[in-house]
Amino acid sequence: MIELKHIYYTIMDNEKEKTLLNDINCTFYDNCITAITGQNGSGKSTLTKIIMGILSPTSGKIYFNGKDITDTTVDERAKMGITYAFQQPVTFRGITIKELIDIASKEDNSLSKACEYLSRVGICAKDYINREFDKTLSGGEQKRIELALTLAKGGECVIFDEPEAGIDLWSFDKLNEIFEKNICYIVVSHQSRLLKRADKILVLENGKVSNFGNSNEIIDKLQKYKCKLVRED
Amino acid sequence: MKLDKISQNLLEKIANIHALPDGAVSFRKNGKGEFVRSTPNIEIMKKGDGSGIDIFVHSSCQKEACHIPVVVSEAGIFDLVYNDFYIEDDADVVIVAGCGVHSSAEAGHNGIHTFHIGKNAKVLYLENHLALGNGGGKEINPVTIIRLGEGSTMTMETNQLGGVDYSSRETKAYLKNDSTLEVKEKILTSNFNVAKTNFKVYLQGKNSKCNIISRSVARDESEQTFKSELIGKNECFGHVECDGIVLENSKIDSAPKVSAHSSQASLSHEAAIGKIASEQIMKLMTLGLSEKQAEEKIIEGFLK
Numbered sequence: 143m144i145e146l147k148h149i150y151y152t153i154m155d156n157e158k159e160k161t162l163l164n165d166i167n168c169t170f171y172d173n174c175i176t177a178i179t180g181q182n183g184s185g186k187s188t189l190t191k192i193i194m195g196i197l198s199p200t201s202g203k204i205y206f207n208g209k210d211i212t213d214t215t216v217d218e219r220a221k222m223g224i225t226y227a228f229q230q231p232v233t234f235r236g237i238t239i240k241e242l243i244d245i246a247s248k249e250d251n252s253l254s255k256a257c258e259y260l261s262r263v264g265i266c267a268k269d270y271i272n273r274e275f276d277k278t279l280s281g282g283e284q285k286r287i288e289l290a291l292t293l294a295k296g297g298e299c300v301i302f303d304e305p306e307a308g309i310d311l312w313s314f315d316k317l318n319e320i321f322e323k324n325i326c327y328i329v330v331s332h333q334s335r336l337l338k339r340a341d342k343i344l345v346l347e348n349g350k351v352s353n354f355g356n357s358n359e360i361i362d363k364l365q366k367y368k369c370k371l372v373r374e375d
Numbered sequence: 376m377k378l379d380k381i382s383q384n385l386l387e388k389i390a391n392i393h394a395l396p397d398g399a400v401s402f403r404k405n406g407k408g409e410f411v412r413s414t415p416n417i418e419i420m421k422k423g424d425g426s427g428i429d430i431f432v433h434s435s436c437q438k439e440a441c442h443i444p445v446v447v448s449e450a451g452i453f454d455l456v457y458n459d460f461y462i463e464d465d466a467d468v469v470i471v472a473g474c475g476v477h478s479s480a481e482a483g484h485n486g487i488h489t490f491h492i493g494k495n496a497k498v499l500y501l502e503n504h505l506a507l508g509n510g511g512g513k514e515i516n517p518v519t520i521i522r523l524g525e526g527s528t529m530t531m532e533t534n535q536l537g538g539v540d541y542s543s544r545e546t547k548a549y550l551k552n553d554s555t556l557e558v559k560e561k562i563l564t565s566n567f568n569v570a571k572t573n574f575k576v577y578l579q580g581k582n583s584k585c586n587i588i589s590r591s592v593a594r595d596e597s598e599q600t601f602k603s604e605l606i607g608k609n610e611c612f613g614h615v616e617c618d619g620i621v622l623e624n625s626k627i628d629s630a631p632k633v634s635a636h637s638s639q640a641s642l643s644h645e646a647a648i649g650k651i652a653s654e655q656i657m658k659l660m661t662l663g664l665s666e667k668q669a670e671e672k673i674i675e676g677f678l679k
Binding site: 215291 | 677
């Protein structure tokens, strides 16, 4: 479970203070998929990066399973069980997909075991396992491998920043199949298909929480006000 | 021949061998030729004046290896050796060179290698350099001159693995018709190391090709200079690529140059130098590596 208390995030923009997150208070529960949605620039990715420790809040507290993790580093949070899948996967020169799977799972996997992670995200594993995770892979391939790394790492809280982007040709339903239960999922998404599968939805607007509740209620509200936050597929 | 522990350690690191291997071998230590063994396909002969060796690779040599490692383990020795390679037409050979310096004070090795390569031959040349031990002043300065015959291919892989206080690599190559030179260079410097590289390749023959790829990582206060020039004098293809990572207060200067002396020459170059992308470090940290471990992994991959 992740709890955010009075999270503010401010940057300097042209010598003026700009508040990207403004007093965010919310709880992300275990055994629950919470979708974060909102317009571009509303602070969705910033919020998830703050949970992972990639960005530090200007003020406020972050708790993981009741423990204050506000001042911990990214790798410390990763070891505690927080996992993060980037919106734009980061590629490397000279590091193979197998090596990354080994790092993520903290073991020297057999080829067959490492391949399993790729197979689960719909990739023909033998063609990829010893390839470098570099820019020669297509955006869709990179995205699925990013998901495979998330699977290999596991964790108690898994954050996906727009997991559906770039995998349109792959069955979206399979993305849901790979989500295990009993985990706190935080998913940044615009897509109605994913929002409908979420248990809760948090809506950000200009860095503030404008709505937070059960997904069916929030989706009704958004439709009632003809809100264009949600992208139909 | 039994090797001492320092030699064993250096040979393991520069040539991935624990003892002198079977086959054609020349082992040089502290400025003296210690051991030479020829095979029917590869003849190694000491020069009369003791300045080095001549290596004759016959046409009958097909995928045979020749090891010519050098060890300098005494302080104050600055070895200078001239090795000439005569590769006959159609030969296919792997030459494993390299130099390891281990001393507590100034020491070094200067290897002048000249390749005379016949027609349709294939040469894979591997050269690793490493220096160990306390104290500064460890130098390795290789000079390589390559005369590549028609239809021949030479692949040259050089690695400077660390600890070398000063190095200056000079490479000149002359390519005839349909010949190909591939160069893959990797350099890692740290502390106050200085490394200089200078390639000059003359693409004289029709359909000659050259591809130079340099990867370098500079740490601490170290400095690297990479210069390369491809001179296209015929219908030819050449490309130079230099990528570097600069860390801490290090410096890398890169100057790839292409000169077309024929309208049929196709030459290109690219150079990219920068720090490690922060998102790469961050990604590996989200997988559980510390910042330091992430940096090491990225460098390892970059130099792979």
